Amino acid sequence: MKHSAVRQTIIDTASDLFYNNGYNLTGINEVIKEAGIAKATLYSHFKSKDELCSAYLQHKHGTFLEAFDTYVNDVPKGKKRITAIFDFLKEFYESEGFNGCWCINTISEIPKEKIELRTEIKNQKNEFRDVLLNIIKDSLPELKPKKKKELANQIYLLYEGAVSESFLHGEVWPIDSAQSICKILLA
Template sequence: MKHSLVRDTIVETASNLFYQKGYNLTGINEIIREAGVAKATLYSHFKSKEDLCLAYLEFKNTTFLKEIKSFTSKAPKGKKQVLALFDFLKSFFKDKDFNGCWCINTISEIPKDNEKIRKEIKKEKYQLITFIEELVASNFPKLTKKKIPTLAKKIYLLYESAIAESHLHQDPWAIDSAKELCDLILPK
């Protein structure tokens, strides 16, 4: 198999396992078995399990941002396009592999002083906030520049609680509730 393809296979396999079972409960041996790859091969691509964790976070984030951008762009312009954030989440929730937010899950699993991973996670969340700002700005052009970041942060909070709580309660009520609340705070 080609060098870069092997890497991709490892990242995808590890991502699925990390996301489903958690980082600490997934062993390297399980990853290589599943990926059909030798241990030395894995360690030639990643110098440690932590390195693989970073690749996992990046992979998930890239895929996620692409999907959510594509999904919302298909919704009608205006309020509905912003609210589509929650429709996206709902379809994500319905997926049999849904297991909440990988960032939150990972933060709970790593030692407090692991700055590398924490930094990556914060970066990813800021990318989401930035996307929401763009979404709000493009759908509410009358909104003053100053108000956009504040509003986007609030929508972000609603999004985050919707994903965490639908996961915790294994029920989508949190998504509906957050969407309602979002509807309330968007300019009419």
């Protein structure tokens, strides 16, 4: 097994465990057991659990953005593409192992002092907001720049609220509700 493949195995395993069972509730011993590697191997790739946490967040972010882009770009430009954001979320919600937002989950678990992780999370959210802004730019080019940014923020807020609340209640209605508001904003 290649060096980089081992690293990826660790990240994949840790991501599943951290996301499904919680960061603090998942011990390093569980990660190495599940990944089938030795402890020293893990610590040769990551110098601390925090560093592994950072890799976990980036991994989730990367795979999410890719799936999101693929889904949304498949929908024709315009209002349809924008509301399709919530169709994507519905698929995400219904997919096995949905556990809400890893950013929100992680930020609840780590102490305030760990600013590197906290800025990583903020950066992810800002990047996602930029992605939404670009969709709006593509789909509604006639809007003024200020209006575009405002709309991006609004849709971001609806999306994030829908993720958290659909998970908390274990029900779809928050996603439907968010989508219906989105349609009103586009009217």
